[in-house]
Amino acid sequence: MLAVKNLSHDYEGKGNYAVRNVSFSIPEGTIFGFLGPSGAGKSTVQNILIGLLPLQQGEVTYTGKSIRDQDAKFFNQLGVSFEHPNVYGRLTGYENLKYFAGLFDVPTLDPLKLLEAVNLTEAAHRKASAYSKGMRQRLVFARSLINNPKMLFLDEPTSGLDPNTAAIIKEIILQKKKDGCTIFLTTHSMATADDLCDTVAFLNEGKMVAMDSPRNLKLAYGxxxxxxxxxxxxxxxxxxxxxxxxxxxxxxxxxxxxxxxxxxxxxxxxxxxxxxxxxxxxxx
Amino acid sequence: MKRFISMFMQDLILANRNGLILVTGILLIAMLALVLFLPKQLKIHNEMILDLSQGTILATYLNNQGVGEDVVFIEEQEFNQKLEKQPNKVGVIFSGDLENPVFAFLINSQIPMENINLLKASLDRAILDLRGESTATIPVRFLRGVMQTPPLNLKIIPIALVFEVVLLGFFFVSVMMFQEKQEATLRAYRVTPGGAWNYILSKNLLFIVLSIAYGLPLLLVGFGLSINYGLILLLVVMTASMMTLISLFIAVFFRNLSEWFFVGVAVLVINSLPSISYGIPSFSPAWMSWIPSYPAVFAVRDVLFNAATWVDVLPTIVLLLVLNGIGFLLAYLAIQRKLLKEG
Missing domain, CATH: 3.10.20 (Ubiquitin-like (UB roll))
Known part of the structure; x- marks a missing residue:
């Protein structure tokens, strides 16, 4: 389980908090949707959770162990799909996955099977620089699954995808949940959040304004x-x-x-x- | 080890697709051509001498000293024709005899008086020799042991080993890092157990392998099996490694090649300055010897042409080891604390 307690972050150290007193927890095997407009602080929270930003105030624990005490092996349990498709353009889709598979200490999934799962089999041996944005987005999504992570961070995983492909991605996400994977989903797409999330949290100007299941929120505020x-x-x-x-x-x-x-x-x-x-x- | 091999293979593929291996191969072929086809000696004479004396005693003497027939003439018409075609040369006409030698100088272009006077002194010395009045031999003391003048075609090899492949490595390792910054793949790398250690060693090994792949054929073609390969390759590897580490350290602080360019080129130019001292050994100001490539190029030269041993080049090896250690520490700190935090 991932638990976040009173998380605050100030980039400049001048009292201008990008996020303030954010608390939530994500039980194992559930999908947590993090919703908010641009600049609300979603990326700041995610970057702290995946170790790209240092933890300044508050506490973040993974199954009871503070993120401060995690070592490099911690990343073996983590999968991250970034919003901007950051792949090696000069490597093929297959080479991209194979390279990242080699970085983990845990058993990894077959790159070709992952490419097949996201409908990239035909493009597997083409350079990623020749991929469309949607294809690169799928490649980044596939890469986040390569180490069969226990905790998955997905930033706009269906952005720029056609409805059919988006449905495939959603299906994979739900399957990962069934497999026991804990998923932190950041998205602007209310439909995606509604379809996938067990719990959603609204973040506005660095503060949480609501958190519950989509149904309960609709009942409470609709x-x-x-x-x-x-x-x-x-x-x-x-x-x-x-x-x-x-x-x-x-x-x-x-x-x-x-x-x-x-x-x-x-x-x-x-x-x-x-x-x-x-x-x-x-x-x- | 699996992680390191994966990173190294990826860097190798990227180096190939970035054209680095092709460029290194072309450069190697060009250098091999120079080694194979450049003459062993290149004699350039700036003077043409016409001997009009009875018995052409000066011409005979100079020929016996190894001066070629393209420099010494006894036919005035041929001399005039050749001098007319080469106006930058100094024409010297000798007449009279040994007791009363007469030299006339024909100068068509601006020649420094220093050169003219040196030529006059050489001719006076020749006359004294012919008279049997030669002065005592000037004593010469060799500070670093007697060394034969290296053949011209092989003399360029230390330059190629210490400067050229290092230049490529220095440039391309920065290019590779800037590509990773631009593609934001470093963000993806950051959330893996990869770490700074593997990142540095993988790229370092890539350029070490390239420096060996470049240097070994050159050495084999130039020297066969007659040199100490262990020692020479150690020097080449340590020099390439040092420059790769410095390049990694510097590139961390720039976003792209345009920002890096002036600083990167400045470092490269400074690193290449000792090649001047290598070409003109009398030009060795103290500050020049502080540049790390200075001891490296002279150690390589000594191993290749002076049969220097491990003991002879030990100070250079120790220096390069220390510089590699410092370079690794700087690169590690910069990559761990900056590149992988903001990447």
Missing amino acids: ERSVRVEYGDNGRVLEQVFFLDKAEDHRLFTDLVQSQRIQTIHTQEATLEQIFMRLTGRGLA
């Missing part, structure tokens, strides 16, 4: 609403009614009685709407 399409003098109009508001409730009832309704859908609040309600800003 508003019951219906989206209605209705006819009006030959035109089709669309309107959303929030049923907990008296005025919306009255208008909706009037519309039902007028028998002009063509379609009607119930709606639940999206994670993005909840984030906006909590912070007054969007996730983009």
Whole structure:
């Protein structure tokens, strides 16, 4: 289990905290979604968790052992998929994976099988510099799995991927979870977070503003609403009614009685709407 | 060991795809061509002498001293024709006899008076020799043992071993690091158990292997099996290693080749300065000997041409060992504390 307690980080040491008093824990075999707009402090937290930034204040423990006490072997348990696809352009996809496989002290997965899993078999022996951004993104994702990690950090793993490929990646992530892997997922994609995460945390201006399962967040912060399409003098109009508001409730009832309704859908609040309600800003 | 081999193989592939092995191969072929086809001696005479004396005694004397027929003439017409075609040469016409020698100088271009006077002194000495009035031999004391003048085609080998391959290594190891910075692959490396130690040793071994692959054929073609290969390769390896470590240390502090360029080239130029002293041994100011490549190139020369032994070059080996140690420490600290933290 990964536990983070009162984590704060100040890059310049002048009291301008990039993250402040962030606490959460991720049980083994679960997926934790970290959501927030650019500059919210997501990367700072992730970089501290994977050892790229020193731990200044607070505590981070992996199965009870502080990150301060971890040695190089700690990285044998870690897989990191970076948002920007950082691969050796002059090496082929296969060579990239083979090289990184050689860096770990633990048994590693077959590079060709991993490439096959992310639909890169045909490009396995082409130089990575000739890959599209989406292909490189998949290669970086495959690389994060090469050492069969117990703790996986995924930064925007489906960014720039077509829906079919994104679905494949999501399927692999869920399979890793089933295998007992603990996953820390950073994403802007609410749909991805909704699909994958057991727990999501909202980070805004360096502070956690909410943390729970997507369903509980929707129940706690969402508003019951219906989206209605209705006819009006030959035109089709669309309107959303929030049923907990008296005025919306009255208008909706009037519309039902007028028998002009063509379609009607119930709606639940999206994670993005909840984030906006909590912070007054969007996730983009 | 598995990790180190994986890194070394990756560096080897990258060196190949960056053209380093090709460039080293081309450079090796060029140097082999020089060793094979450059003459062993290159005699350049700046003077042409016409002997109009009775019996051409001066011409005979000079010929006996090994001066060629392209320098000494007894036919005035031939002399004039050749001098006309080579206006930068000094023409000297000898007439009279041994008791009353007369020298006339024909100068077409700006020749320093120092050179003219040295030529006059040489001619006076020749006349004294012919008269049998030669002065006593000037005593010569050799400070570093008597050494035969190396053949010209082999004399370039120490330069190639100490400066050229090192130059390539110094340049390319920086290029490789800048590529890793640009591609941000160092961030990915940082979250593996790789560490600074393997990173340094892998790149260092790559350039050691390249320096041997470059140096060994040159030595075999130039010297056959007549030299102490263990000693010479040790010197080459230590020099290449030292420069790779310095290059790694410096490259950490720059983001790309453009930023590195002036500092990198300055280091390379300074490191290459001892090649001047190698070509002109009388030009050896004290500060020049502080440059690490200075003792290295002269130690290589002594092993190749003066049969120097382990004992003779031990001070240089110790110095290079110390410099390698310092270089490794600097590179390790810079990579561990800076490159792998921000990479």
